[in-house]
Amino acid sequence: MTPDVRPLVAGNWKMNGTRASLDQIKAIASGVQGPLSNKVEALICPPATLLYVATALCTDSPLAIGAQDCHQNPEGAHTGDISAEMIADCFGTYVIVGHSERRTDHAETDHLVRAKAEAAAAADLTAIVCIGETAAERQAGQTLDIIKRQLSASVPENATPETTVIAYEPVWAIGTGVTPTVEDVEKAHAFMRAELVARFGDNGRKFRILYGGSVKPGNAWELMGVANVDGALIGGASLKATDFLAIYGAYEALLS
Numbered sequence: 001m002t003p004d005v006r007p008l009v010a011g012n013w014k015m016n017g018t019r020a021s022l023d024q025i026k027a028i029a030s031g032v033q034g035p036l037s038n039k040v041e042a043l044i045c046p047p048a049t050l051l052y053v054a055t056a057l058c059t060d061s062p063l064a065i066g067a068q069d070c071h072q073n074p075e076g077a078h079t080g081d082i083s084a085e086m087i088a089d090c091f092g093t094y095v096i097v098g099h100s101e102r103r104t105d106h107a108e109t110d111h112l113v114r115a116k117a118e119a120a121a122a123a124d125l126t127a128i129v130c131i132g133e134t135a136a137e138r139q140a141g142q143t144l145d146i147i148k149r150q151l152s153a154s155v156p157e158n159a160t161p162e163t164t165v166i167a168y169e170p171v172w173a174i175g176t177g178v179t180p181t182v183e184d185v186e187k188a189h190a191f192m193r194a195e196l197v198a199r200f201g202d203n204g205r206k207f208r209i210l211y212g213g214s215v216k217p218g219n220a221w222e223l224m225g226v227a228n229v230d231g232a233l234i235g236g237a238s239l240k241a242t243d244f245l246a247i248y249g250a251y252e253a254l255l256s
C-alpha cells in the first residue's frame with residue numbers, strides 16, 4: 001500500500017451475472033456480512049445489463065458500481081457499444097478500460113484505451129486503466145518494457161489520481177490460479193510508481209495502482225501488503241459476496 005492513498009478493492013464480473021446475481025451486490029451493499037468502511041473503497045463492475053439496477057441497490061451504501069468498458073465517443077452509430085455518458089447516466093462512477101481480454105478479443109490498442117480513458121474523465125467517471133504483460137513477453141524478459149509502454153501510451157496526458165486508477169494484471173495470472181511472487185509484484189509496482197512520478201510529479205505518488213490476476217481470499221493478505229499495491233482488481237473471486245468481502249476484509253485489516 002501507499003501512505004495517504006485510499007485503497008480500492010474492485011470486482012470485475014466480466015461476462016458473468018444475471019438478475020439473480022444482484023443478490024451478491026445486495027449482500028455487499030447492505031453490510032450484513034461485514035460493513036464496508038471508509039478506509040477502503042469497494043467497487044463492483046457487473047455486466048452493462050445489470051448496471052442501472054445495481055446502482056439503484058447501492059443508493060444508501062458506500063459500494064460503488066462501475067462498467068467494464070466504454071466507447072471513446074459520447075454517442076453515435078456504434079451498434080452494441082455503450083458510452084461513458086451512458087454509464088454516468090446509470091449512476092455508475094467507474095469504468096474499466098483496456099482490460100487484456102478486450103485488448104485481445106477486440107484488438108484494442110494503447111491509443112484506443114487512452115481515448116476511452118479520456119472519454120471516461122469527460123463524463124466524470126474514474127477510469128481503471130489495465131496493463132500487463134503476456135506469458136511470452138514475460139518469458140522474453142520484457143515485463144518492464146511492456147509495462148512502460150502500456151502505461152505511457154494508455155494513460156491520458158492530463159490524468160489525475162481522481163480520474164485514473166492503474167490496474168496491473170499480468171495476463172498469465174488472470175484466471176489461472178497462478179500469481180507472480182511477492183517480489184515480482186513489488187518490483188512491477190515500484191517501477192510503475194517511479195514512472196508515474198517521473199511523468200506526473202508529486203501527483204504520481206497518489207495514483208492508486210491495483211494488482212489483478214488470481215486474487216483470492218487465501219492470497220489477499222500477502223499481495224495486499226506489498227508496497228505500492230493500493231488494492232485489487234478481482235475477477236472470479238468477486239462473483240461471490242463472501243469471497244469479495246474476505247479479500248476486502250484482508251485489506252481493511254492491514255490498515256487497522
Ligand SMILES: O=C(CO)COP(=O)(O)O
Nearest residue numbers: 012174175213214235236
Ligand atoms: O482479470 C481479472 C480482473 O480484471 C482477474 O481475473 P481473476 O481474478 O479471475 O484471475
